[in-house]
Amino acid sequence: MTLEEVVAKFNTTPFLFAGSGITRRYYGLPDWIGLLTYFAQKVKRDQFAFQYYENKVKEMDNVDKLPEIAGYIEKDFNEEWFKNSHEIRTESQEVQDAVANGVSPFKAEIAAYISSLSVVKSEYKDEVKKLLKIAKNNISGVITTNYDCFFEKLFEGYKAFIGQDELVFSQLQGIAEIYKIHGSVNFPDSIVINQADYQLFRDKGKYLAAKLMTIFMEYPIIFMGYSISDPNIQGILGDIVECLPPEKVEALKKRFVFVDYQSDYTDCEVSTHSLVIKGKVIEMTKVVLSDFGILYDVLSIKKAAFPVKLLRRFKDELYTFALTQQPGPTMQVAALDDGRIDENMLALSIGLASTGVYGLARAVNSEQWYRNIILHDSVYSSDMLLEYVYPELAKQNSWKLPVWYYIKNSDFRSKLAENKAPHSYDEIVSEASIKRNKTAIAGRTAMEIWTDEKDNMFKAIRLLGFLPEDKIDVDQYEQILEMIFEENANILSSLEAPNRSNLNRMIRIFDYFRYGPNKKTP
Incomplete structure (x- = not known):
């Protein structure tokens, strides 16, 4: 066979x-033993650190020993983390926020460590x-x-x-x-x-x-x-x-x-x-x-009739309708007493209606809106996005959506979008934020920051969101953003909130300088 x-x-x-x-x-990424060895050595600073913990469970019978070893390492690691012995803590704000909310430092640091290595070879x-x-x-x-x-x-x-x-x-x-x-x-x-x-x-x-x-x-x-x-x-x-x-x-x-x-x-x-x-x-x-x-x-031989994410959406909306009797944003339902159909049938329409805009206001999320500015991959035109999506989506995002790209590429005149779009750099990045990050930026250009810090992408995108206006080179921002999205087109939907906010800020900066009223041409 x-x-x-x-x-x-x-x-x-x-x-x-x-x-x-x-x-x-x-x-x-390391296997389980490799992961535990890495954290054991952070605690003990010794090449035999894992063997030290392995020896603790040596006499235990009928148990899965690796979880027991992990428990011993976690106990010692957490004690050292709170003391900050040997500078065992990372600088990650996400780790510190997680611990502040009651997460074990061991687990928070494991999450940060794995995330830092999550780049395709x-x-x-x-x-x-x-x-x-x-x-x-x-x-x-x-x-x-x-x-x-x-x-x-x-x-x-x-x-x-x-x-x-x-x-x-x-x-x-x-x-x-x-x-x-x-x-x-x-x-x-x-x-x-x-x-x-x-x-x-x-x-x-x-x-x-x-x-x-x-x-x-x-x-x-x-x-x-x-x-x-x-x-x-x-x-x-x-x-x-x-x-x-x-x-x-x-x-x-x-x-x-x-x-x-x-x-x-x-x-x-x-x-x-x-x-x-x-x-x-x-x-x-x-x-x-x-x-x-x-x-x-x-x-690739076995193929679904529709993209599976659409099949899930159809099933989800049908399930919701069965429970609530309320159709979802992309589903229309004809009542059983509708004279246009047989009395024993139920008529459903799933997807955009014949007008082409039914449900569009809820069909595009903020990640897709931001991503389209870099990848230009939306199936909807800028006219449709400005007219039907922008009012509600921008409101949900405190009117901070980047919009100059859509204004430039649209024949539809949206006074709302033009009024809410940033007209100066300090509407995107405050002077106070720039000052707070001045030492870390150290006068570097965008590409210098990316080159120096790209092994820690989260730090790089954070710093790139706080450059002084006179340091902005829109071509460099475009190159960096294209590299980020080429590596992972869906990065915005996979990031945690703080990192997603930093990347969003980079895109708003790029959108303003590339397409806005004070655009910097190549």
Whole structure:
């Protein structure tokens, strides 16, 4: 059997069940032992720091030792963090804000550390582009135990659910969704890493299994980035198969594909594999390969009729209508007593109405508005965006939306937009903010700041949002913004609020000087 034949038999587009091997590959992130070793050495400043903590759990029987080790490291790390011994704290404002709100310093620093390393390695950019290409129509969703935001950045329009509680207590649509069952760096307190976290996770395992049951029974599941004996997989599958009668377990055989990475393979090998979990045999297809691009190419065969993010939106609005009897922003519903249709039928219209503008005011969010100024990728014209989107969206954003780009490229005259647009630099950046950042900027140009600080992009974009007006070079801002969005077109939707605000400010500066009344021409 070939991989093409396996995918051809899928009844629908698959879910990916992704483990740490995926972002170790693409981001170069450490594995669990590597992560704990890094933080143990920050506490002990010794090459044998991890072994010190490993020795503490040496005599423990019948326990998963890594969560226990993590708990010991966390206790010592937090004590040292509050003392700030050896300058163990990072300068990250996000970390300090998280700790101020009650998050463990250990988890807050782990989130910052992983985020700082989350850049695609150059040798895998082509492979990642293949994954990006199939995200729109060929993948139904993602389940992952990874903390990083690799999939959120790559899969535009997918909704992320963080942690068990959000998964269990949310209405899932089962399409264009990302289930981060061990937490996310965007919410450090959600990270599952120590023994107490894992015990809580196991205590609620049956609830999670029940929630995921529909996904496992309706979609093919491709496990990737895991060892086939990974306890995370074993535990979750164990909870699920416990709830299934034998004939349903048999049905999983056609749905489960396990990707086994082997570095010495030039092609791929397909075979069957059996796994015994809680006394039940689960058969699955095993695919051995080293180049994940082979998998992504083959997955392009199975394509959804519509982009999956639109399918999710349709399902979500239909579900909401069933509960509330109120149609959503892009759905019109004809009443059952409407004389134009049969009395036993319900007529639905989903999408923009024949006028082309129904629901448009709520169809574009601020991230899309900002991004379009750099990428020019909106499907709507500047005329439509100014007339139908700007009034409501600008109001929601305290009238701080960049708008000169749209004014320049529109025949529609919006007096509101022209009045609310910034007419001077200090309407975007206050003099007080410039003074506060003067020492850190140290007289550097925009490109010098980017070159010096780009390994810490969050710091770079913060400083670039506070340059004095006479230091603004609009060409340099354009180059930097294009590099940022070329790396991740969906970066605005994946950033936490403070970093997103800083990047937004950069775009407002660029918009003002490139397209505004005092524009600086190339």
